[in-house]
Amino acid sequence: PDRLDALKPLLNQVRGRVAAERELNSVPAKDQPLQPGFINLPQQLLDGFRRKQDASDLGKVLRVANRLKENVDRVVVLGIGGSYLGAKALFDALCHAHHNEMPAKLRMGKPRVYFEGNALDNDALQELLELLENTCVDPDIAEERWGVVVVSKSGGTIETAAAFRALRAEAQKYYGPKDPILKQVVVPVTGPKGKLRDLCKADGYADDDILTIPDDVGGRFSVFTPVGLLPAAVMGLDVRALLLGAATMTKRFLEEPAEKNPVLQFAAVNYLLAEENKKTTRVMACWSKKLEAIGWWYDQLLSESLGKFGRGPTPLTAVYSRDLHSRGQQHQDGARDKTINNLVVRTPKHPPVQVGMADRNEDDLNQFSRKGYPDLLDAALKGTNEAYADAARPSADIVLPALSEHTVGQLMQMLMLATVVEGRLMGINPYGQPGVEAYKANMTRHLKAVPNLPKGEVRDQTKGV
Numbered sequence: 001p002d003r004l005d006a007l008k009p010l011l012n013q014v015r016g017r018v019a020a021e022r023e024l025n026s027v028p029a030k031d032q033p034l035q036p037g038f039i040n041l042p043q044q045l046l047d048g049f050r051r052k053q054d055a056s057d058l059g060k061v062l063r064v065a066n067r068l069k070e071n072v073d074r075v076v077v078l079g080i081g082g083s084y085l086g087a088k089a090l091f092d093a094l095c096h097a098h099h100n101e102m103p104a105k106l107r108m109g110k111p112r113v114y115f116e117g118n119a120l121d122n123d124a125l126q127e128l129l130e131l132l133e134n135t136c137v138d139p140d141i142a143e144e145r146w147g148v149v150v151v152s153k154s155g156g157t158i159e160t161a162a163a164f165r166a167l168r169a170e171a172q173k174y175y176g177p178k179d180p181i182l183k184q185v186v187v188p189v190t191g192p193k194g195k196l197r198d199l200c201k202a203d204g205y206a207d208d209d210i211l212t213i214p215d216d217v218g219g220r221f222s223v224f225t226p227v228g229l230l231p232a233a234v235m236g237l238d239v240r241a242l243l244l245g246a247a248t249m250t251k252r253f254l255e256e257p258a259e260k261n262p263v264l265q266f267a268a269v270n271y272l273l274a275e276e277n278k279k280t281t282r283v284m285a286c287w288s289k290k291l292e293a294i295g296w297w298y299d300q301l302l303s304e305s306l307g308k309f310g311r312g313p314t315p316l317t318a319v320y321s322r323d324l325h326s327r328g329q330q331h332q333d334g335a336r337d338k339t340i341n342n343l344v345v346r347t348p349k350h351p352p353v354q355v356g357m358a359d360r361n362e363d364d365l366n367q368f369s370r371k372g373y374p375d376l377l378d379a380a381l382k383g384t385n386e387a388y389a390d391a392a393r394p395s396a397d398i399v400l401p402a403l404s405e406h407t408v409g410q411l412m413q414m415l416m417l418a419t420v421v422e423g424r425l426m427g428i429n430p431y432g433q434p435g436v437e438a439y440k441a442n443m444t445r446h447l448k449a450v451p452n453l454p455k456g457e458v459r460d461q462t463k464g465v
């Protein structure tokens, strides 16, 4: 507490700086990039919708999502990094754990959702194409129609572009290359300029058929732009509740005193432990399998924002209690370089599964017969925190009262704001990711060095194995 208190003046100064940056013109990701657009965006989208309904930016997202939902039973979301992880986090956290396996009636008109373009995995892509080819044979039947949401802010990311090339060709084969339905079921989400926009315009898309990612919002801060909102609306999530949660968090960040301010508290505790106590590994211990992808999303947010100039904490996502049986030993007894942030949902959505009485008690569980799964989880959390405290291993709890669009909206906005604050505390610009460019340039060079085969021939990668 003393150290937190001592940090308060600096925290308030940084908050003032981050707030003031909202008024500055954004600078694209090159020299000292500045992309604070995500801070006000949730409230702006809600205000626009209140005023202009269908004609607003949010209205357009909802309209396109409804059109997709009505037209198709499967949607493939293509994108990588900030153009993938937010939508994946929302899908895992807020949709049914077995959404894609559920019969259409139980999904209540919500399409199945797949993610691709997020790696260069030949076999995963082939197997997705195989799934589409084998389950979707008649485009005249609504249940057999499928669509694509392709997301790339720059429009030049090779993982996404190559996957889109494959899916675009597959869609043209399935629906017919000139069928007007293609523009209804293949939806681009991209920045104001770039190769993806050019490609879609050449395909006959009007500007209005393309959803735009604002220039002043960086990729990993874009979950509350069409990047995350369109897939969320297609999944049937309440996007206004998500935005309301995010807008509420921005307001708390701007207005609440440091000691009650979740953004400043989270940033300060993690900053002090990382910078002063050399806790260089930051574990997001998710106490629900449904939160794991939020952990992955935070991995990217932290890595690309603060991993610069030989500095920045290393994020690590774990699911507890699952990973207490794998990483637990190391977190408890290994190198003293970790901060554990527990991410906990207080009340589950469904009634508790009870341990119950059984006819045989060889497993010795009858003593807990009146306990439910939430009791087991709570005991595991308390026991783990206690063990960490006894061994002087720092842990903190982020408690969501329930898992809902509103709480997830708050959480994601809190983590984005806290990352920006932490960067400013460290003297690191949290925007931009110059380090990612090196591999891209090398990759293009290597690709150009691979000799082309004669037209029509395909390289057999298995030769010589």
Ligand code: PA5
Pocket: 080, 081, 082, 083, 151, 152, 153, 154, 155, 156, 157, 160, 218, 219, 220, 221, 304, 433
């Ligand atoms: O945070 C970022 O900006 C990156 O992780 C990008 O989201 C990622 O590289 C994908 O870029 P794009 O949307 O331009 O395809």
